[in-house]
Structure formats: structure tokens, C-alpha cells
Amino acid sequence: xxxxxxxxxxxxxxxxxLRLSCAASGRASNSAYMGWFRRAxxxxxxxxxxxNRYGTPYYGRSMNGRFTISRDGDKSAVxxxxxxxxxxxxxxxxxxxxxxxxxxxxxVAAVSYDFWGQGTQVTVSS
Numbered sequence: 001x002x003x004x005x006x007x008x009x010x011x012x013x014x015x016x017x018l019r020l021s022c023a024a025s026g027r028a029s030n031s032a033y034m035g036w037f038r039r040a041x042x043x044x045x046x047x048x049x050x051x052n053r054y055g056t057p058y059y060g061r062s063m064n065g066r067f068t069i070s071r072d073g074d075k076s077a078v079x080x081x082x083x084x085x086x087x088x089x090x091x092x093x094x095x096x097x098x099x100x101x102x103x104x105x106x107x108v109a110a111v112s113y114d115f116w117g118q119g120t121q122v123t124v125s126s
Contacts, residue, residue: 004096005023005095005115006019006020006022014087016124017083020079020082020122021035021081022078023076024097030074030097031047031099032099033053034096035106036093037049040088043091047109048069050096050107051071066082068081070098090112091121094116094117094118095116096116099114099115
């Protein structure tokens with residue numbers, strides 16, 4: 001039973017743009033929060049962005065304006081637009097969802113999320 005399914009990754013050149021998509025189903029749909037994490041080779045998973053059910057986004061500290069998260073009105077999908085891609089953006093990008101409201105606002109810790117996708121590889125060549 002697939003709850004989250006990412007798509008849109010691929011091999012691109014530095015300076016290109018990508019739009020990643022994540023379709024939610026079952027209990028993962030209509031979640032309080034949906035977000036994106038990434039894991040670069042040899043590194044820990046890193047918070048990229050998240051959005052709550054009201055459409056309020058939040059971005060990781062190192063995400064310097066090149067990333068835009070958005071969510072479908074029916075809350076069944078979330079998107080991540082990445083512009084001006086850099087080789088250091090190379091990573092597996094994971095979609096995540098949390099069902100319940102978080103008392104401290106949009107969560108940035110991976111452990112706060114209930115559902116995860118399999119990930120989509122983004123490779124940026126220089």
C-alpha cells in the first residue's frame with residue numbers, strides 16, 4: 001500500500017530547474033504537514049522544506065530561495081520547485097507526511113513525520 005510516491009527527479013545540468021512531485025494516498029493524504037528531505041551521498045538526511053495544510057511553507061536554513069514548496073488544494077500532492085540547480089543539490093529527495101498537528105509549528109525533524117516515500121534521485125552535473 002503506497003502512501004507517498006515521488007517523481008520528477010533525473011539528471012540535469014547546473015543552472016537547470018526541476019519540479020519534484022509527491023502524490024499521497026491512503027492515510028498519508030490530507031496530512032497536517034507534507035515536506036521534503038534530501039540525502040546527499042555520505043551525508044545525513046537534511047530538511048529541505050515543509051508546508052502545512054493551510055499552505056504555509058517553511059524552508060531549511062540552507063535553502064537560499066531557490067526552493068519553492070507548494071501543495072494541491074485537496075492536499076493530496078506536494079511539489080518542490082528547485083531553480084538554478086547546483087552540483088551540491090545532488091541527492092535523493094524524499095517526500096514525507098505527518099498526520100497530526102505539531103504543537104511547535106511546522107516540524108523539521110525527520111522523526112516527526114509518519115510516512116515516507118521511496119525517494120527520487122536528483123543528479124546535477126557541472
